[in-house]
Amino acid sequence: MLAYIFKRLAMVIPVFLGVSVIVFVIMLNTPGDPVLVRIGLDPNVSPEKIEAARRELGLDQPIYIQYFKFLVRLVQGDLGNNIRTGRPVAQDIMEAFPRTLILAVTSILLAIAIGIPAGILSAKKQYSAFDSITSVGSLLAASMPNFWLALVLIMVFSYWLKLTPLSGYGEPAHLILPTIALGTALAGTITRFTRSNMLEVIRQDFIRTAKAKGLKESVVTFKHALKNALIPIVTVIGLQFGTLLSGAFFVEVVFAYPGIGRLAVQAILQKNYTVVQGAILVVSISFVLINLLIDIIYAYIDPRVQYE
Amino acid sequence: MERKEEVEEVPRGELRTLLRNLRRSRTATFGLIYVIALVIVAILAPIISPFDPYAQDLQNRLQPPSFPHILGLDEFGRDVLTRLIHGATVSMQVGLEVVLLSLLIGVVVGAISGYYGGWADMVCMRIADIFLAFPSLVLAIGIMAVLGPSIFNVVLSLVIVSWPYYARVIRSQTITLKKMDFITAAIAMGASKKRILFTHIIPNAIPPVIILATLGMGSAILAEAGLSFLGLGVNPPIPSWGSMVASGRDYILQAPHIVISSGLVITITVLAFNLLGDGLRDALDPRLRI
Numbered sequence: 001m002l003a004y005i006f007k008r009l010a011m012v013i014p015v016f017l018g019v020s021v022i023v024f025v026i027m028l029n030t031p032g033d034p035v036l037v038r039i040g041l042d043p044n045v046s047p048e049k050i051e052a053a054r055r056e057l058g059l060d061q062p063i064y065i066q067y068f069k070f071l072v073r074l075v076q077g078d079l080g081n082n083i084r085t086g087r088p089v090a091q092d093i094m095e096a097f098p099r100t101l102i103l104a105v106t107s108i109l110l111a112i113a114i115g116i117p118a119g120i121l122s123a124k125k126q127y128s129a130f131d132s133i134t135s136v137g138s139l140l141a142a143s144m145p146n147f148w149l150a151l152v153l154i155m156v157f158s159y160w161l162k163l164t165p166l167s168g169y170g171e172p173a174h175l176i177l178p179t180i181a182l183g184t185a186l187a188g189t190i191t192r193f194t195r196s197n198m199l200e201v202i203r204q205d206f207i208r209t210a211k212a213k214g215l216k217e218s219v220v221t222f223k224h225a226l227k228n229a230l231i232p233i234v235t236v237i238g239l240q241f242g243t244l245l246s247g248a249f250f251v252e253v254v255f256a257y258p259g260i261g262r263l264a265v266q267a268i269l270q271k272n273y274t275v276v277q278g279a280i281l282v283v284s285i286s287f288v289l290i291n292l293l294i295d296i297i298y299a300y301i302d303p304r305v306q307y308e
Numbered sequence: 309m310e311r312k313e314e315v316e317e318v319p320r321g322e323l324r325t326l327l328r329n330l331r332r333s334r335t336a337t338f339g340l341i342y343v344i345a346l347v348i349v350a351i352l353a354p355i356i357s358p359f360d361p362y363a364q365d366l367q368n369r370l371q372p373p374s375f376p377h378i379l380g381l382d383e384f385g386r387d388v389l390t391r392l393i394h395g396a397t398v399s400m401q402v403g404l405e406v407v408l409l410s411l412l413i414g415v416v417v418g419a420i421s422g423y424y425g426g427w428a429d430m431v432c433m434r435i436a437d438i439f440l441a442f443p444s445l446v447l448a449i450g451i452m453a454v455l456g457p458s459i460f461n462v463v464l465s466l467v468i469v470s471w472p473y474y475a476r477v478i479r480s481q482t483i484t485l486k487k488m489d490f491i492t493a494a495i496a497m498g499a500s501k502k503r504i505l506f507t508h509i510i511p512n513a514i515p516p517v518i519i520l521a522t523l524g525m526g527s528a529i530l531a532e533a534g535l536s537f538l539g540l541g542v543n544p545p546i547p548s549w550g551s552m553v554a555s556g557r558d559y560i561l562q563a564p565h566i567v568i569s570s571g572l573v574i575t576i577t578v579l580a581f582n583l584l585g586d587g588l589r590d591a592l593d594p595r596l597r598i
Contacts, residue, residue, distance in 0.1 A: 018438030022447075029454050136335060139586070143578035145530055147537050148553055148571030155560055155567075242443030249449060250534055254557075265538055268453040280450045284442045 004299050012292055019284050020074060023277055024067050030273045079278035084270060089278040092263060097282060099169065100248050100259035106175055107183035107244060108237060114187040116233070119194025120226065126199065134191060141188030146247045150181035150254040167256040174257070182251045186240055193236050197229040231302050238294035242287045329591035336587020342580035349393055350400040359387035361394040361547050370563040380565040383555055388566060391547040392573050398548050399529045399577065402459060406466040406528040407521045413467070414474020414517070415510060421475065422482025423505050433479070436472035444469040445531060452540040462532055462541050470524060477520055481513035519589045526581030533574045549574045 054060050058069060073080070079089035115138075122134040157177060158166045164176050201207065202225050210220045249261035256262065260279050267275035330336050349356065358376065365385035373380040379388040421432040439447070451465035485491060486509065494504050535541030536550030544551055549570050556566030 014434060015438055015441045018435070019441050022438065022442075023450070026450055026454050136583075139582050140575070140579055143526065143530075143582050144575045145533055145537070145550075145553070145571065145578075147534065148567070148574065151553070151557055151560060151567050152571065155564060159561060242446075246443040246445035246449075249446065250537065253538065264449070268449070268538075268540065273453075276450060276453050280442075280446055283446050287443050288441045 001300070005296055008292055008295055012288060015288055016285065017071075019288070020071055020281070021067070023281050023284075024070055026280075027273060027277045028063070030271075074281070079281070080274040082275055083272050089274050092275060093260060093278055093282050096258060096260045096263045097286075099257065100245070100252070100261060103175065103178055103182060103248060103252070103257065103259060104241070104244050106179040107186060108241075110179055110183035111186035111190050112237075114183075115190025116194050116230075118187075118191045120198055120221070122191065122195040123198035123202070124221065131195075134195070138188035138191040141184045142192075144184065145250075146181050146185060147250040147254050149184060150177065150251050153177045153181055154254070167254075169256075169258050174255075178251050178255045178257050181254070182244060182247050185247070186237075186244060189236065189240060190233065193233055194229065197232060198225060201225045201229045231298070234294055234298055234301070238291045241290050245283050245287060326588075326591050330587050333587045333590065335583045336591070339580040339582070339584030339587060342576070343584055346396055346577060346580070347400060350396040353393050353397045357387075357390040357393040359390040361386065361390045362545060363387070370559055370566075372563065373565050379569045380563065382552070382566050383559055383563075388552075388569055391552060392549065392570060394547040395549045395552065395570075395573070396577075398459065398542055398546065399532060402462055402466070402532040402542075403525040403528040405463045406470060407524045409463070409467045410471040410474050410524065411517065411521055413471040414476075414478050415513075417471070418475040418478025419482050419505060419510055419513065422479035423486060423501075423509060429479075432475065436475050439469065439472045442469070445534060448531060448535065449538070449540060452535055457535075457540055457543045459542055459546070462535055465535075466528055466531055470528070473524075474517060474520060477517055478513050481516060482509055485509050485512055515592060519585050519592065522581055522585035522588055526578040526585070529581070530574065530578050 051060075058066055061069075077090055079093065081087065082089055082092055118134050118138070122131045125131050154166060154177065157164045165171070165173055168174050207220060207225055210224045215224075245261075248259055249265060251257070252259045252262040253265050260283060264276055264279035264283075267273070267279065330340060363386060365381060367385065368381055369383055369385040371377060371381040371385070377387050377389070379392065382388055382391065417432050417436070421429040447469050448465040451468060452461060455461040455465065491504060491508060494508055499508075532541055532548070533550030533553070536548040537554045539551075539554065541550055542548035544555075552570035553567055553574070556563065556570060560567055
């Protein structure tokens with residue numbers, strides 16, 4: 001087990017480096033001159049002052065040295081300063097990211113609560129009307145743009161029925177609509193995956209054996225089939241976590257929910273590139289870490305994985 | 309996961325069987341008909357749309373659906389139906405370009421990786437892993453933030469985030485095919501490596517990717533709508549479904565028809581591609597239909 005964990009950890013390091021290179025390259029090409037941003041738009045600025053600012057920002061050095069310095073700062077948790085407020089970007093992100101994680105967790109819980117029972121029922125009653133409706137419904141859920149669903153939810157529940165707050169953050173009620181908007185697509189995906197996995201598992205020999213032993217149908221379904229069908233779902237949720245983080249960029253904007261997605265989108269519109277860079281890095285690195293964690297959990301639940 | 313993507317190859321002569329299998333499923337048939345209709349609408353947009361997509365009627369702005377503006381007018385008094393029809397052209401163009409270019413890169417990288425193996429495989433797949441480490445829309449948003457909104461940039465950013473998926477599937481297909489008897493036979497007959505790769509492996513690796521490409525059309529259209537919704541996609545005033553949702557958002561109470569109609573079109577379009585993709589999977593690989 002330890003060997004497996006080390007092996008997976010070793011695989012993550014080049015991925016992190018690659019991610020940092022890509023983000024660095026993207027940000028090298030940001031429109032606008034960081035030197036001018038630094039010294040303001042003074043038309044009478046002397047060439048010496050520009051040169052000094054360039055040196056101060058480290059822009060006079062070759063690119064690979066700039067990257068190396070960027071990497072060193074990154075490892076120290078320094079994501080630079082917010083160009084507009086002067087605050088460290090890391091501080092902005094530390095504030096916003098936990099809120100996004102809360103939203104992601106509630107969305108996952110909602111998706112599991114709907115997706116797993118719906119998937120099991122659908123598989124148990126294959127080809128029934130319930131199965132057909134669930135199949136199309138789950139695909140529909142996964143096809144809907146979450147920003148549109150968010151707007152429709154606001155229209156119905158906030159404006160017409162006046163049941164939920166329009167937008168914002170602070171009370172649990174503020175989480176309801178964003179959770180539905182973000183969790184619906186995942187619920188569809190989990191339903192489909194649970195259904196197809198259950199169908200695959202119930203056709204296997206050990207299920208026939210369990211039935212032949214005279215075990216009750218419910219025991220076979222929940223103890224034998226479901227347990228085996230659920231293991232791969234852990235991985236799917238891990239992979240879908242990326243989609244969820246992407247989705248947060250849209251849902252947070254619609255609900256004015258102050259998470260990392262809204263922070264990043266606002267920063268883009270204000271051309272506040274250090275914040276954009278920091279947000280993309282943190283979101284991507286956490287996505288990699290979550291998948292690493294899930295791989296390790298998976299190997300623990302299903303020891304066969306370690307030997308592949 | 310990968311095992312699910314592997315599907316038996318369909319020889320060219322079996323296209324008719326494929327279509328027959330596809331027609332057995334009502335949902336897949338719906339997907340196919342909708343997609344064909346959408347392609348026709350997208351091509352004929354300038355001819356079939358009832359009004360000029362840029363013509364403004366400021367006196368009647370936000371007018372609810374009525375005759376002759378069946379879906380009403382938007383915030384500049386432009387005909388919503390006309391703009392949805394022209395938006396289809398943008399969506400289909402972005403979808404097709406993203407899928408074809410990603411497929412091209414995916415086939416080259418995946419086939420080299422799977423066929424030659426060794427360090428070439430190692431390098432290609434590590435690069436793919438790095439791109440897969442980003443939540444894909446987050447990376448696309450970052451790229452668009454730097455490049456600025458335009459159709460070309462949308463296509464570029466979405467190709468950058470989607471090629472690794474195609475490369476991976478092509479690679480695993482290539483590895484499976486490489487071990488098959490007909491390849492051994494070709495080697496025994498003295499076929500060159502290049503010939504085996506181009507005439508035997510790549511053509512046979514393509515069919516399963518058709519499923520991925522169909523589903524990819526749906527995701528590309530959804531992604532373009534999302535980027536345009538955030539103001540990072542297609543530049544206004546070019547009609548795009550996503551930016552129509554965004555501009556309708558400010559008038560959601562006075563004129564809900566803008567948001568509802570444009571969002572529904574995105575949803576149904578993506579659903580149609582997903583239904584078609586699912587149907588193709590079942591038609592190409594009866595094993596998975598269970």
